[in-house]
Amino acid sequence: MKRITPTYTLLYTVPLLLIIAFILGCGNSKKKQNAPTTQNKDVPIDDTLKTALEEFAHKPRMKGNFALYVYDLTAQKPVYGYNENLSIPSASCLKLLSGVAGLHLLGTRYAYPTYLFMRGKPANGVLNGDITLAGGLDPQFDESDMQRFAQMTRKQGITKINGKLIANLLLTSPIKSEEHWYPWDLSFSKYSMFYKGSSKVLNSLKAAFRAQGISVADSNIVVDRLPKGSRCIYRYYRPITFVTERMFQNSSNTQATSLLFTIGHRVSPHGNYAKAGVNYLRAFLRDTLNMKDTALVVHDGCGLCTYNHLSTKALVAILKYAYSQPEIYKVLMKQLPLSGVNGTLRREMASEKLRGKIHAKTGTLSHPYGISSLAGYCTGRNGHQLAFSIMDSDMSVLDARVLQKKLCEVLIK
DSSP states (O other): OOOOOTTSGGGGOOOSOOOSSOOSOOOOOOOOOOOOOOOOTTSOOOHHHHHHHHHHHTSOOOSSEEEEEEEETTTTEEEEEESTTOOEEOGGGHHHHHHHHHHHHHOTTOEEEEEEEEESOEETTEESSEEEEEEOOOTTOOHHHHHHHHHHHHTTTOSEESSOEEEEESOOSOOOOOTTOOTTSOOGGGSOGGGSOHHHHHHHHHHHHHHTTOBOOGGGEEEOOOOTTOEEEEEEEEEHHHHHHHHHHSOOHHHHHHHHHHHHHHHOTTSOHHHHHHHHHHHIIIIISOOOOTTOBOOOSSSOOTTOEEOHHHHHHHHHHHHHSHHHHHHHHHHSOBTTTSGGGSSSSOSTTTTTTEEEEEEEEOSSSOEEEEEEEEEOTTSOEEEEEEEEESSOHHHHHHHHHHHHHHHHO
């Protein structure tokens, strides 16, 4: 059998029917993505809405940076913008960029694979060969998953391994804080096991196998490459949508950072995954979305860095692109928080006017001083689909949220 490591081609083969996390087969089908449609000159925008937005933008408000942009997806025309090109700290609305860019690159049917290999055949419970866990970048792989792999080994009739118990890993060192993150921003304990370093994986591997009554010498539990002659005996896939759901619904920084690593590994399998991922996001923003303003800055994939700067026009460009890609748009409409219903908008905009009418990503950082943003979709008063974004900085988060709520009321009034 051909020698295999976590960078082998199978790492990216994905089944067509991926509705649940566990399947026993692999394949790949990625449809060619449609280009954004051209402007529809025959469909008018809502001039009443444009006037209302202009009035809203010029009303007295608290001091601070303020911008908004609304685009009519049905008419394929802008409705109104105020400081729409102003570069403002984006906070977690940056997850729209990493999420949409990741779904574009990897496909909405991509899944994170983890494999179990065996070299040799067991006889009377003894394997005179090796067992290898080939771990990738699954952002949700935990102790329960490790136990499942140990159970599958035990089902092979193995009670003792005379060879090695191997962890074949893409990451061997624990993930570190990115530049400009505040120390308290991220709980590293919430990362997947595969992001915590080889020692953590080996300890979990040993404990799980011992719990199944499988003995192996401590000195033979190692990080190594997959031995020649190994065959796959079990595989587990976790859909990318499990990851984007936590990114969008709960604004998970660990899931967004893990997706950034996945993007980086796809474009540069042997490089620095975080750096390659950020470079890809920058290129996606510049080349695919045609957002070439040098004031737009991307430093990470989750939005924790206060040096991340986007504009309301750039955020709407991301939403417009997603709208032009039916499969990506379907994911966003299912997973973006819904006003007054779920996710980070569950307690926001719960009034009768707004409940269930706004699909949007929130972005909030309370340091160094209030940063708040909101970007998403809604149906306008004329039945048209709208993409919108509002961004605030150097302003109280509470004041910013009042403005966000008032904007949404104007959009759907």
